[in-house]
Amino acid sequence: MSVDPNPPASAPSDFIRDIVAADLAARRHTGIVTRFPPEPNGYLHIGHAKSICLNFGIARENHGRCNLRFDDTNPVKEDTEYVDSITADVRWLIAGWADHCLGFKAKGAKPAATTHEGRPDAHLPSLDPATLDARLAASPATAEPFFASDYFDQLYAYALALIRQGKAYVCDLSPEDTDLYRGAPDRPGRDSPWRNRSVEENLDLFRRMKAGEFPNGARSLRARIDMASPNVWLRDPLLYRIRHVPHHHAGAGWCIYPLYDYAHCLSDYLEGVTHSICTLEFVDHRPLYDWILSSLDLPRPLPHQYEFAKLTPGYTLVSKRKLLTLVNEKIVQGWDDPRLPTLSGLRRRGVPASALRRFVIGVGVTKFDSLTDIAVFEHTVRDELNQAAQRRLAVLRPLRLVLTNLAPGESVACLATNNPQDEHPSTRTVPLTREVFIESEDFAEVPPPKYFRLKPGGEVRLKYACIIRCEEVVKDAAGAVTEIRCTADLSTRAGEANADRKVKGTIHWVSATHGVDAEVRLYDRLFTVPEPAAVEDFLKVVNPKSLEVVNAKLEAALADARPGERYQFERLGYFTPDARDSRPGRTVFNRTLTLKDTWGK
RNA sequence: UGCCCGAUGGUGUAAUGGUAGCACAAACGACUCUGACUCGUUUUGUCUAGGUUCGAGUCCUAGUCGGGCAGCCA
Numbered sequence: 034m035s036v037d038p039n040p041p042a043s044a045p046s047d048f049i050r051d052i053v054a055a056d057l058a059a060r061r062h063t064g065i066v067t068r069f070p071p072e073p074n075g076y077l078h079i080g081h082a083k084s085i086c087l088n089f090g091i092a093r094e095n096h097g098r099c100n101l102r103f104d105d106t107n108p109v110k111e112d113t114e115y116v117d118s119i120t121a122d123v124r125w126l127i128a129g130w131a132d133h134c135l136g137f138k139a140k141g142a143k144p145a146a147t148t149h150e151g152r153p154d155a156h157l158p159s160l161d162p163a164t165l166d167a168r169l170a171a172s173p174a175t176a177e178p179f180f181a182s183d184y185f186d187q188l189y190a191y192a193l194a195l196i197r198q199g200k201a202y203v204c205d206l207s208p209e210d211t212d213l214y215r216g217a218p219d220r221p222g223r224d225s226p227w228r229n230r231s232v233e234e235n236l237d238l239f240r241r242m243k244a245g246e247f248p249n250g251a252r253s254l255r256a257r258i259d260m261a262s263p264n265v266w267l268r269d270p271l272l273y274r275i276r277h278v279p280h281h282h283a284g285a286g287w288c289i290y291p292l293y294d295y296a297h298c299l300s301d302y303l304e305g306v307t308h309s310i311c312t313l314e315f316v317d318h319r320p321l322y323d324w325i326l327s328s329l330d331l332p333r334p335l336p337h338q339y340e341f342a343k344l345t346p347g348y349t350l351v352s353k354r355k356l357l358t359l360v361n362e363k364i365v366q367g368w369d370d371p372r373l374p375t376l377s378g379l380r381r382r383g384v385p386a387s388a389l390r391r392f393v394i395g396v397g398v399t400k401f402d403s404l405t406d407i408a409v410f411e412h413t414v415r416d417e418l419n420q421a422a423q424r425r426l427a428v429l430r431p432l433r434l435v436l437t438n439l440a441p442g443e444s445v446a447c448l449a450t451n452n453p454q455d456e457h458p459s460t461r462t463v464p465l466t467r468e469v470f471i472e473s474e475d476f477a478e479v480p481p482p483k484y485f486r487l488k489p490g491g492e493v494r495l496k497y498a499c500i501i502r503c504e505e506v507v508k509d510a511a512g513a514v515t516e517i518r519c520t521a522d523l524s525t526r527a528g529e530a531n532a533d534r535k536v537k538g539t540i541h542w543v544s545a546t547h548g549v550d551a552e553v554r555l556y557d558r559l560f561t562v563p564e565p566a567a568v569e570d571f572l573k574v575v576n577p578k579s580l581e582v583v584n585a586k587l588e589a590a591l592a593d594a595r596p597g598e599r600y601q602f603e604r605l606g607y608f609t610p611d612a613r614d615s616r617p618g619r620t621v622f623n624r625t626l627t628l629k630d631t632w633g634k
Numbered sequence: 635u636g637c638c639c640g641a642u643g644g645u646g647u648a649a650u651g652g653u654a655g656c657a658c659a660a661a662c663g664a665c666u667c668u669g670a671c672u673c674g675u676u677u678u679g680u681c682u683a684g685g686u687u688c689g690a691g692u693c694c695u696a697g698u699c700g701g702g703c704a705g706c707c708a
Contacts, residue, residue, distance in 0.1 A: 047647095051650085070708090071708090072707085072708050074708080104708065106708080107707060107708075109707095110708090207706095208706050211706070212704080215704060216704075217636085217704050218636055218703065219635060219637085219704095220636075220704090222704090249706085250706065262637085263636055263637040263638090264637055264638075264703080265636095265703060265704050266703075266704095268704085271706055273706085275706080276706085290706095292705090292708090293707070293708050297708085313639070313640090313701080313702065314702060314703080314708095315708090316638060316639060316702075316703085317637080317638060317639090317702070317703050318703090319638095340639085342701095347645090395647090395657075395658095396646060396647075397647050397648085399640090399646090399647075400639065400640060401641070401646095401647095401700095402640080402700085402701055402702090403645080403646065403647090404645075404646090405645075405646060406644090406645045406646065406658065406659070408645085408658060408659060409645080409646065409657075409658050409659085411658095415670090415671095416671095419670075424668080453668085453671080454671075483669095485669080486669090496667060496668070497667070498667090500667095525667095527667085532667095535667090537669095538667095538669085539666090539667045539668065540668090541668075601668085601670085603670085604669085604670075606670095628668075628669090628670050628671095629669095629670065629671090630669070630670085631669060631670085632669040
């Protein structure tokens with residue numbers, strides 16, 4: 034026996050992981066199965082990332098699995114477009130981290146009738162995740178995520194069983210009357226007049242509901258629990274409603290659809306889920322989750338529900354409805370707009386999945402609703418990108434600068450470091466020419482205090498090149514600066530006699546003759562306040578400067594940058610080619626984040 | 635005036651009856667061919683009141699404050 038020389042650094046611990054560990058220690062389960070259960074009615078966002086990382090994280094720490102399951106019990110709001118985007122987003126987020134825990138099933142598979150310890154059962158475990166990748170690579174059409182709608186037959190059978198036990202009944206109350214009979218949180222409800230129908234009548238009516246004999250809303254199947262319960266979710270909650278609409282995954286065979294509370298716990302059971310982790314608003318539903326499962330004669334260990342506080346990051350929104358408003362009102366340009374906290378938006382913006390994971394894992398898991406400082410997220414992204422991003426020179430707002438002592442055709446080769454964070458950094462050559470562009474804010478005719486960039490008569494170093502002195506400022510008729518004329522001291526280049534001469538400022542630049550033009554999109558926070566969700570009209574606090582488009586000058590090496598690559602434009606920030614709008618020969622860059630700026634503006 | 639959940643620096647969290655720690659943020663300083671990175675220093679905290687205990691952020695009681703719950707949404 035040897036001790037692991039490299040135990041995982043600070044393995045995360047929280048109240049849910051403690052429960053999982055205790056369950057394992059007590060041998061309540063032989064393996065851990067979690068699930069991530071989105072409804073396919075919108076795009077995944079950073080809040081979902083926390084849930085994904087929690088569920089997949091627990092699976093990977095315990096050599097378990099996490100099933101991706103679509104909670105698709107309401108066909109009127111759902112669409113396969115979302116199934117596809119959600120599947121892609123999840124796989125992107127966990128790639129290289131928890132792929133080996135991803136629970137998928139064989140395409141078209143449904144729960145199989147089995148027996149467990151001599152008792153009848155139904156079960157749909159996941160495919161072995163270890164072979165899933167190979168399977169998907171060889172034949173993508175043979176595996177798919179789980180769908181609650183694949184359990185409709187089994188769920189129907191369970192409903193019949195509940196009816197036979199007198200634990201469910203068909204209710205003829207209209208939706209309005211159902212509301213009235215439910216009472217209020219501080220006032221008990223009243224029994225439905227249909228609560229005491231015979232088992233035979235309930236069976237007959239429920240079969241006829243399924244057969245399509247009744248219109249939408251005419252009847253429902255309800256659990257028979259307690260109309261006076263202080264917990265409103267126990268006041269004979271609906272199990273099935275009538276909806277004469279086809280289903281995007283299950284097809285046209287159904288006109289009754291189960292509700293969340295009924296479908297979710299049983300879906301967990303059918304898949305062999307051990308720990309069903311959801312957000313705080315479901316705490317009140319837990320007794321119902323347990324009631325349904327314990328009311329049926331289920332032979333395998335029952336899953337249990339645990340709740341945690343969802344992630345609420347500052348300066349943004351994570352409400353599907355409000356996100357949809359931003360998209361529909363054209364405040365942003367789609368679900369994958371880089372300003373949105375959607376996973377597709379963050380990906381397009383250039384945020385690495387690894388940084389997103391580190392962030393959502395780092396905020397911790399508690400039962401306390403909190404507002405997470407977006408600076409923590411930004412710090413995490415900068416930290417990852419600082420390590421990984423290649424450095425390049427780019428000028429966002431060009432100002433022409435002429436080096437008067439260089440000849441017009443002259444080109445001085447300068448060695449630039451690709452990434453100083455690398456242990457053995459590689460280099461590239463950038464050409465210094467008579468005319469270059471510098472950042473217009475790196476010159477000030479009347480410099481503010483402590484300004485150590487270029488000013489009349491002042492000196493500054495051109496990064497990777499040499500020290501220059503500002504000799505002359507050229508202006509147009511309106512008095513605006515159009516050109517700076519300087520002399521270059523080539524003896525201060527690396528390797529030359531005066532290479533070590535110090536000047537306070539170093540600025541970036543791009544050769545006017547070798548540089549290329551590019552559209553660069555400068556993104557900023559979408560909202561001007563830390564908690565836009567708390568504002569009456571969130572559209573009033575949209576940041577009018579959340580996107581600025583500039584025509585930038587880039588060093589030539591950037592001409593064939595590809596989507597997926599990430600760069601640091603020195604002294605400016607992190608940028609990535611836009612995957613949607615870039616064309617060969619015309620790369621569009623998105624700014625992921627600026628560099629931290631302790632000098633301020 | 636029902637039920638449920640919660641409360642630790644500015645923010646997010648850790649401490650599982652025994653030294654209140656970490657990260658971010660902020661401030662100052664060092665370094666610097668990125669005002670980045672890195673490094674150093676500093677500021678700020680257990681909601682209140684009782685109780686149990688040698689000892690309480692932790693356990694108990696009461697209160698205060700905050701959040702959730704009355705979809706045929708999830």
